[in-house]
Amino acid sequence: MRATTTSASLQAGSPGAEAWDLSRALFGLHRRRFLIAASEFDLHPAQAGALLQLAAPLPMNALATRLACDNSNVTGIIDRLEARGLVRRRLDPEDRRVKHVVLTAAGTRLRGQLLERIGRPPHCFERLSAEELRQLRDILRRMLADQPAAASR
């Protein structure tokens, strides 16, 4: 027995708990697609993950937070993406400690190709009716509204 503040619909065996279990099964499917897509572009998973985070320029620091890894790892990952001409470092004129990671044209193109692969809904989405897809979208919208990308729990 554990005392929690969780609402009834989120406790073990509840609809919420089961919905999260099923979500995690879907994550596994997505993860495999992601790994396969990354390898097809000769990207290490961590490199592909970094590229995907770079919809807009991001300080090294923020990138480390999003990738849930140490700052020192980002140095190496960005080094190699930079050597491949996919990103560049841009100094922040307002705080000269900070470096922003910016996609090059080639990086933008490759990121787009990566998104074409993993951005397409998986086949199991085709099992749903148009009405169910709308319901799913609306529920996820409400769940994720105003959630900063780098958050959280």
Next chain:
Amino acid sequence: MRATTTSASLQAGSPGAEAWDLSRALFGLHRRRFLIAASEFDLHPAQAGALLQLAAPLPMNALATRLACDNSNVTGIIDRLEARGLVRRRLDPEDRRVKHVVLTAAGTRLRGQLLERIGRPPHCFERLSAEELRQLRDILRRMLADQPAAASR
């Protein structure tokens, strides 16, 4: 312009496409939780991923498929989990080429602790009503019904 066989509710900008985009945002959140939980138990992400796959014993081979990596990687990952007393290799009496990876008592315990961390729905689930959680569960159930864990697209 690309010719696809995708139904109207899955094309770019459609409810289905947006639902998938939002799902991927949720995956990112889950991924960060997973990485943090793994490091708290001194597990490399790949080791934690392997442990999570081991709800039941699994041949090395099948584990490699689920982790979307080469067989040769699984050898090292399982070596280290075995050295830590979390899993053991069990020979298959029917096909002596095959080794099944089985959780030890300690491995079962650690896997349970890991699941306590990442198996709890994230805070954003609390934004949903009981009715919405039921809807979400039902939609995901239909989407994932009869999908083998190691599948697919």
Next chain:
DNA sequence: TATTGTTATACTCTATAACTATA
């Protein structure tokens, strides 16, 4: 004094290819 990013180190993961044992 704290923060950003880098470097150095040790360990782990990853893919590839070659190898052994078994089918």
Next chain:
DNA sequence: TATAGTTATAGAGTATAACAATA
């Protein structure tokens, strides 16, 4: 001949700690 798993190798990721530059 094909498959399951291991080994060897080279390159990359990962955490930790120490460091320089900047705030």
